[in-house]
Amino acid sequence: MRVPKAGAAAAVIGLALTATGCGGDDGPQGTLSVGIKFDAPGVGYREPGGTFSGFDVDVATYIAKELGYKPEQISFKKVDSSDRELLLQYNEVKFVAASYSISDKRKEKVDFAGPYFTAHQDLLVRAGDNSITKAEDLNNKELCSVTGSTSAQNVKQTLAPKASLLELQTHSECIVALEEGRVAAMTTDNSILAGYAARKENAGKFKLIGLSLSNESYGIGIKKGNKDLQAQVNAALKKMVQDGSWDAAVKKNFGSANFKHDPAPQITTGS
Template sequence: MRVPKAGAMAVVVGLALTATGCGGDEGPQGTLSIGIKFDEPGVGLREPGGTFTGFDVDVATYIAKELGYKPEQIEFKKVDSSDRELLLQYNEVKFVAASYSINDKRKAKVDFAGPYFTAHQDILVRADDNSITKAEDLNNKRLCSVSGSTSATNVKEKLAPKAGLLELGGNSECIIALQEGSADAMTTDNSILAGYAAQKGNTGKFKLLGLSLSNESYGIGVKKGNKELVEKINAALKKMVADGAWDAAVKKNFGSANYRNEPAPQITTGS
């Protein structure tokens, strides 16, 4: 058995093992560990009081219910973009719902259920700024994105070569920079931008341009080879769309930030 590198080990050390034994007619016993983002308003956020909110949280909770788990059996664990595969591979979470875009590179390491949401790269500006209406207007402007993200590079290389890039540690820092004027715009998935714009205290301060600079299909990450769980999650996602819970979750979490979501996508994973 391969042992993870020291840095990776630090992520998994101390995390409780997930108990998923069956309990007859009473449903599964123990907890169901689910990986989510803790710092994306509207998508996955750990509130100051310790509760969790966001579209991914609602989707994950619905799936858990369909798998037979009660709300008190759910254990949400923080995942960063860089360690989602690791937590699945070492059974620290049963599945990951964390703005997890499906692509070939990731499918080589994990299996996906879904997709359950379609996002697009967009641009967020201050609500009173009418000088930026399209990506090309970012020439000679300051564009903020998370360090290591391909979003800002995509804009600079293809649409606004004279844009100045401001790379910060997280989206929350970009929002502050945008509000304070040290950045003129920020870019990432429109679902994440809409969540920030709709967050309490930000209402009316920002607006999305409504662009589609890329297509991102969010999926539920599952340990490689667990086809049975993929099928169960796909069934739960289809039910969530059919009974209206999917639409309700979109409206609740993204609010009115000039955000026009795509309809629920067709399930394309699994058999």
């Protein structure tokens, strides 16, 4: 969850238009461009070898299959929180699956399918630290989050006003700071925290506190007005839950983190 930066987003779009031309997809025989996160293990992550992993990747791949595309026809494009709307508006991607929380403000610019997942703001601490069981325990301690994060501000302003906030550019930098003991906790959506905790290299190092400091309903972002695609994606999401693929994807991406996730949410968009 990050505050949009219009200038940076515009620059990203300019580069994307130069590099890729018209974008979008050419139908079932062409390429389907999908926007995902590249730096959120368990959610959307570009592995060192160039492959992709994460719950959003699995959801996007399932949707693509239902739209008639094979996995090799999918072109995953990196999106940051600040440029998701613009990528859709400029047809650089057909849809966005990138921990994209549905909100009234965002619905002014794009349409959503879903929701397909419910996340909550939580805290990640070192595995052996039992001093933090609630947000208020962060008072007089260091808290890390990405620059401009609404998660950190929620803690700082309302839950633990005496906490010291360390803002870094990426979640990965916060993980390093937490492991090195420079901060007592890291905060963002629990899905992202669980993804980091579930990485093999992090086994046994971290634990989620299990708080629900906010409610985030993840939706699939679609260009404004594309009701046909919205209906198709909603149908795919419903089928994914019904045939067990949704549960399998959750277990695959978050299981080793002992992540207590919410059940699949009811589809509320497009009605």
